Amino acid sequence: MKNPHTDAMDESPEIPQKEQVVLPPELEKAMSGARDRVTAEAKRPETDILERTAGLGFAASMKEAITPHTKKMGEVAFKDLKAMIMATISLVPLMSTGASVARAAEKATRLEAKQLQLATKAEKVAQKASKSGVLVTKEIAAADTAVWKAGVKAREAFEALVSKFSLAELNQYKHLLAKGADPRVAARIAMLPVERAALFEKEISTGVEMAKAFEHASKGIDTTTKWAPFGEKLMFGKKMEIPAGKIKYGARVGAEHVAEGWLHKTLHTLDPYPDVPGLVSMVGFLDLIPGVVGMELVPAGWQMIANKIQMGKEQLGMASDVSKVILNKLGVKFNKLKEPHVARAAEVFMPQAAQAAI
Amino acid sequence: MNKKIALVTLIEASILLSSDDKLALIDAVPGFNEKQVMALGKMLAEERAVLLANEETIMQTIKTKLDAISAEAQSDTVYIGTGKSS
Incomplete structure (x- = not known):
């Protein structure tokens, strides 16, 4: 190859051209x-609204409908439950297994970052609310910022610890919780909201390692009885009565966001619409918890959804019922499946007989 | 029908996938090997079968939940953080 500056032959190797x-x-x-049809469709405001707003109800509905069929999906050639669930709900992360789909994986990472950003914003809203006394009690208005920051650090350490659970294990735990079985397993999840506050207090004050505190707290804990009412209060934003003098407010606030952060990080992979904030994604998981009924949301999530409903109205340029638009759009999508x-x-890929058997 | 063409058809028709996901997957199809094509194709065919088998339940559930969200959005209650202000 000639060097353009000296006209002499360059001995550096030629850059191999990509195979066309x-x-x-x-x-x-x-x-x-x-590609053209999907792109054109994506630009329509109804599609945007559907994908950003209806994902909430759709995620929960799909989980309800799909749960009985997960065994059948074992026929698909995936290695483990995690890949199967991720493929069922959001195929983009799955594609990171192939070198040829690195771009899809990169996109998934960006979507994840965006969702974490939304969840963080929700947490900041909650933090501000805690200072106004809305979060729990009037005393929370005096929340210790330093303790809050320590709680955030503890959350990161906790997430690193909990990440050792595979999605298959976590889904197994949910299944067991739904049946009210296996307290030892359920304890690992049940202890999160209640005991985590005490754990943080201990960690912050004495520097005990998170792993040890986790093991200690997970022994002999009564599970669903404690989890259901506390979980309801935690997730539904109702007032929580803090045992006087036993839990530091900051630690408890930190505990809330550890639970939310962990669930968000785990559950976002089960959410078909990554743009939906992680706090909202928890609804599907909560449906499986005994004693937790209905689709109420953490109000920070409500705020986001309400904003999006409003944005939807503005996008459509009319005060019509956004719900009807979404349902109509979904109806069109179902009809397309039947073409x-x-x-x-x-x-x-699937013989008619197998389809009919579902 | 050619398998990769069938796969592109199913990707486009998928309800679960967002538009961004669909575009990423369509672009990736040429690079898939036989195993990946079959796995993804089975996945999407299963999705279609499950959705159609449960269409009525899904639509009714979504309608109920959307109505609840819309009603809440139209109320005068203002939500701040994780508490409701009365």
Whole structure:
């Protein structure tokens, strides 16, 4: 290769050119058409509203509908439950396993970062609310900022610890909680809101390692009885009665956000719409907890959803019922699934008989 | 029908996938090997079958929940952080 500056032959190796992949014309046409249609569809305000707002109810509904079928999905050639669930709900993270889909993985990382950003904003709103006395009691207005910061650090350490649970284990725990079985296993989750506050107090004050505190706190803990009412209060933003003098306010606030942070980090992979804030994503998980009924949200999540509903109205340029728009849009999507060419495509991978058996 | 074309069709028709996910996956299809095509295709075909089998339940559940959200959004109650102000 000639060096353009000296005109002498450059001995540095030539940069290998990427292999040009020639796509079969039919595939290229199919991809191009699909890409154009998806892009055009995405620009429609109804689609944006559907994907950003309806994801909440859809996530919970899909979990309700899909749970009985997870065994059948074992037929799919995935290595473990985590990959299967992630593939069921959000395929982009799954694609990070292949070198050819690095871009999809990068996109998933950006979506995750964005969701963490939204969850962090919600946490800041809660922090401000704690100073106004809305969070729990009037005393919380005097929350110790230093203790709060320590709680945030503790959360990060806690998440690192809890990350050792595989998604398969976590889903197993939820299943067991729903059945009210296996206190030892359920304790690992049940202890989070109640005992975590005491753990943080201990950690902050004595510097005990999180792992040891976790093991200590997980022994002999009564699970669902403690979890259900506390979880309801924690997640639904109701007033919580703090045992006088036993738990530092800051530590308790930190404990709340550890539980929220952990659940958010775990559950966002089960959320088909990563843009939905992590606090809102917890709804599907909460549905499985005994004693926790209905689709109430942590009000910080309500605020976001309410804002989005309002944005939806503004985007549509009318005061019409956004819910109807979303439902109509979903109806159109269901009809698309029934189109003959889609049915033929599905049959390539799953015989009609197998589809009918579902 | 060619498997990769069938896969692109199912990706486009998927309800669970967001628009961003669909575009990323469509672009990735040419690079998939046979195993990946079959795994993803089965996944999406299963999604379609499950959704159609439970369409009525899903739509009714979503309607109920959206109505609750809309009603809340229209109320005069203001939510601050994790508490309701009365």
